[in-house]
Amino acid sequence: MATTFRALKHPNYRRWAVADFVSVTGAWMQNLGVNWLVLTMTGSASLLGLSLMFLALPRVLLASWAGAIADRWPVRRVLFVTQTLHALLALCLAVVAWTGAPLAAIFGIALISGTVTVFDGPALGRFGSQLVSREDLSNALSLGSVISSGGRIFGMSLAGALVSVTGEGWLFLLNALSFVGVLVAIQRVRPESMYRLAVSSPEKAGAKAGLRYVLGHRPMIVLFVLSFVLSSLGRNYQVTMAAMSHGPLGAGAAGYSVLSVVFAVGTVLGGFLAASRQELTLRILLGMALGTSLLQMLSGTAPVLLLFAAVLLPIAAGAVVIDTTMSTRIQLDSDEEMRGRVLSAKGMVTAASGAVGGPVLGWLCEQAGPGHALQLAGLVTSLATVAAWVHFARMPERRGMPAERKWAQLVTVPAPDTGQPQPQEHQPTPEPAAGEGSRPARNPRWLFRIDKPADADPVTTTADRTRPGTGRQHATEAVPITDSGH
Secondary structure, three states, rough: OOOOOHHOOOOOHHHHHHHHHHHHHHHOOOHHHHOOOEEEHHHHHHHHHHHHHHHHHHHHHHHHHHHHHHOOHHHHHHHHHHHHHHHHHHHHHHHHHHHHOHHHHHHHHHHHHHHHHHHHHOOOOOOOOOOOOHHHHHHHHHHHHHHHHHHHHHHHHHHEEEHHHHHHHHHHHHHHHOOOOOOOHHHHOOHHHHHOOOOOOOOHHHHHOOOHHOOHHHHHHHHHHHHHHHHHOOOOOOHHHHHHHHHOOHHHHHHHHHHHHHHHHHHHHHHHHOOOOOOOOOHHHHHHHHHHHHHHHHHHHOOHHHHEEEEEEEHHHHHHHHHHHHHHHHHHHOOOOHHHHHHHHHHHHOOOOHHHHHHHHHHHHHHHHHHHHHHHHHHHHHHHHHHHHHHHHHHHHHOOOOOHHHHOOOOOOOOOOOOOOOOOOOOOOOOOOOOOOOOOOOOOOOOOOOOOOOOOOOOOOOOOOOOOOOOOOOOOOOOOOOOOOO
């Protein structure tokens, strides 16, 4: 139990967690409201999808530039501006709903919201990693998944009960009010208790430097490619669940609702599973990716709703473990001064996979049937996972690294536990002294770069005392307009 909730020992993270749950609840209330508003205005699912395109477009076009800003600008100020803008956009949606403004207004808000989100995302990631120590970052991300899943269940349930009584506008107003808690949390986080990250030097600043960094690290590229395949063909559950419920399972809208609840419960269980792990390693990521891919193939053969739901539950749990491990490795195994740009690249991959995967899976469901589409997509993700596994298994030998350093696990001696936080900076884990035991303790270290020689200059950490803020978790499911800061 202490391991599962260890990130909560950090006061700054506790302040953030409460505001985060309220914020995510508001986000999912707005998600439902926007979807319902567009459908009632137009009756067109295609126009609903078009709003998603307007939301995703800025993330694809501006991600690198936004990441560079997060790595150089005071993150607290960036977050305060972006979160305030998201609150104002939610108020604009409320006005649209109450006044009956044309659909073009919703599309415009979607485009602006996507632009704000592209700057908000990397700042959130960089700032959130300063709320806890390096050793507890993976646990904080896991608990964030639990909070996001719980907020999704509560927000969707509350919105479903309110929308028929109050209308969509009040859902948007409640979401706008939820940002008040986030802005208060940003002010209440104590800068002296933060774990500071290195800031980019002038020669390493800019979007081009970030692009060179990503392209110069083949393991990172392999992870991004794997993430694209898994997200596009193995994460668009709303498409496949709806197709299976409407088609082979014959369960209709009621069955789709049941599957949505089962999926949400699975994400909560997956968050707790990831949080219970002391370390989230590359081996866990690849093992879960292969396991969920095989389960996806199995789900395509399910003849009844109950069996499909039984397979869907571990798939949802595994997806959260995969996404949390991916985020952990991306953040811990890259240079701190590049973290914002690396997270922007990850966000760009996620946006592209959502834009590509949905139409591809929809086309496969129409051409081959939902069951065969799940089996084919699961086969592709399985092959991609095996290919990545082979690549990483061979990489240490090519580097001449010792066998015990496989799977991004360099043999290290953990820093002594003094029982007190050391917030000045994220201290690197020291290397073992010569002649120490043959099986010292192991901590995750750099996956994306070769160790520096012993005489190399140490990394200089530049403290930025203007970053005592936080942000809100993003809804993991791509939905139109409403990715606003959540």
